[in-house]
Amino acid sequence: MSDRSKNRNLRTQIKRRRRAGSPMQAYDALPAELRLWLASACLPWSPASALRIWDKVGGARDPDTAYSRLNAIEQSMLQRDAQVWEVAR
Template sequence: MGRNIKSNLRGRRRQGNVMQAYDALPPELRRWLSTAALPWSPASARGIWRKAGGAKNPQAALERLDAVEAATLRRDGLMQGIGLPN
């Protein structure tokens, strides 16, 4: 599966320096973003990471990000035919 596939979901314009925000993310989260199927903003990814306890349990936070991304892909209808579970 390719990275950052085109989504039918509405995009949003971001405020501030997105690259600076990306550089401030934990290394594990930056690695996850580099292979994500959707184009996440650093702020969105960081919010999920924090709520899932990424500072204390990075693996659990990465699993939560995977689940949120899969739900978004399902909602967008992009999971059909690309080998992801429904």
């Protein structure tokens, strides 16, 4: 392994941020319906971003609408990622 590739992720100007609290506690605090969706999601979601979308769409009142919105966002992210990999070829 060359010296360059060994340190490539350590030489950033972006400041590190520590997470406040435990990620598992944040996940456990989510509504059961949202945790169920996250368990089958294709991408890794943070509990905070998933809950933000869930609340904005009104997932507590209408989980099906929230599922549709979360699926649409995830599909959009997957398509965007696929385009990045197509350009890289």
